[in-house]
Amino acid sequence: xxxxxxxxxxxxxxxxxxxxQAETQxxxxxxxxxxxxxxxxxxxxxxxxxxxxATELGMCNSPIEIYKLINEKKN
Amino acid sequence: xxVTLSGLSIKGISTCIPQKLLNxxxxxxxxxxxxxxxxxxxTGIEKIRIADEGTCxxxxxxxxxxxxxxxxxxxxxxxxxxxxxxETPDYIVPATSVILQNKLKIPTTAVAFDINYGCSGYxxxxxxxxxxxxxKSCKNVLLLVGDVITPYVNNLDRSLKMILGDAGSATIISxxxxxxxxxxxxxxxxxxxxxxxxxxxxIPKSEKTSLLLERENGNYRTDENILMNGLDVFNFAIREAxxxxxxxxxQHGWQKEEIKLFGLHQPNFLIIDFIRKKLKLQSDVIPIAMxxxxxxxxxxxxxxxxxxxxxxxxxxxxxxxxxxxxxxxLSCASVALxxxxxxxxxxxxxx
Numbered sequence: 207x208x209x210x211x212x213x214x215x216x217x218x219x220x221x222x223x224x225x226x227q228a229e230t231q232x233x234x235x236x237x238x239x240x241x242x243x244x245x246x247x248x249x250x251x252x253x254x255x256x257x258x259x260a261t262e263l264g265m266c267n268s269p270i271e272i273y274k275l276i277n278e279k280k281n
Numbered sequence: 282x283x284v285t286l287s288g289l290s291i292k293g294i295s296t297c298i299p300q301k302l303l304n305x306x307x308x309x310x311x312x313x314x315x316x317x318x319x320x321x322x323x324t325g326i327e328k329i330r331i332a333d334e335g336t337c338x339x340x341x342x343x344x345x346x347x348x349x350x351x352x353x354x355x356x357x358x359x360x361x362x363x364x365x366x367x368e369t370p371d372y373i374v375p376a377t378s379v380i381l382q383n384k385l386k387i388p389t390t391a392v393a394f395d396i397n398y399g400c401s402g403y404x405x406x407x408x409x410x411x412x413x414x415x416x417k418s419c420k421n422v423l424l425l426v427g428d429v430i431t432p433y434v435n436n437l438d439r440s441l442k443m444i445l446g447d448a449g450s451a452t453i454i455s456x457x458x459x460x461x462x463x464x465x466x467x468x469x470x471x472x473x474x475x476x477x478x479x480x481x482x483x484i485p486k487s488e489k490t491s492l493l494l495e496r497e498n499g500n501y502r503t504d505e506n507i508l509m510n511g512l513d514v515f516n517f518a519i520r521e522a523x524x525x526x527x528x529x530x531x532q533h534g535w536q537k538e539e540i541k542l543f544g545l546h547q548p549n550f551l552i553i554d555f556i557r558k559k560l561k562l563q564s565d566v567i568p569i570a571m572x573x574x575x576x577x578x579x580x581x582x583x584x585x586x587x588x589x590x591x592x593x594x595x596x597x598x599x600x601x602x603x604x605x606x607x608x609x610x611l612s613c614a615s616v617a618l619x620x621x622x623x624x625x626x627x628x629x630x631x632x
Contacts, residue, residue: 219319239319239498240440240497240498240511240512241319241320241323241551243512244323244511244512244515244551245323245551247512247515247516248515248519248551248555251516251519251520251555251559252555252558252559257516257520258516259512259513259516260510260512260513260516263512
């Protein structure tokens, strides 16, 4: 999970390290926008070999929810 | 669908762009400087070409065609097929290709038809032109591919305002000694991902469809404007384009390591770079050329070829080429073909 958070943070442009935690409501962050979402989907596809749709992403509000979704899809 | 067709050649390719340039930095007052710079950095697009009011995609393609026919010394009388690929025809009916046949003084004995496709449309056009040649229906097919899409983009929709541009192209596909391999993929379950909802028979234009409404991420548009769900288009592109490219390579008996040009549709830097990484390719074999034009939809592959042709010729990279378009439909189409003997010209400006 820690590794995922680091990668998740890496999708944001210019965010300070450690600002995002597992339960952070990332949609409330001013840095979150559609381009960040695009980068996040690309990271998940590349690093976890999982494809997440826009609708599925839209139902997640925190990194841990996305992490659980990735694991569900992998299994 | 996979198929290899032979007895073909591409004689020439030209493109035509409008004179008017929108510098995206000029939108800083409207969308905010930070946001504009951020979008430009991610998309790799700095300027958009915009057609003047009243200029249609067919006008850009007609200009590209006249220039190409003159430069390669081909008489319009020798053309026996006209294909116009566009999302923005002159009229609902008749097909614009027939109007272009007359304007370009192509004989009435020619077959002419339109194809309603976008970003995958250039490869679809080459495929259908190749079928006309290989079936002996035609000897020289004029493929015209282009959009004037900016009138359908709402000025308050920054997701598209800063991406889509206008352009037209002309390509001559003729009898020859080359063989082309195609892979074509269609998935209509995603038709709402990228579309203009109103104006057709399903949802006619009305007072309701002309209402300007706030949509996702603070963008505004009517149902008569083009919409794009960027995340789903992105997912489709990164899932299907690499598969399609590998499929045509396999079909054609080429290894990816021997290809010096993967000419991809040019939506934005992020998508192209991600497809490149998925295919484990070096950046020098996947050129990017939308910085000064934006995403020109179906014309983006010929635009890439005409913008980059001098470098590609100098570096001898046109012997084994893979082209791949993906987008509206949803659809994806790839072709493996040689372009070494093709005459490719710099883009010309529409006056």
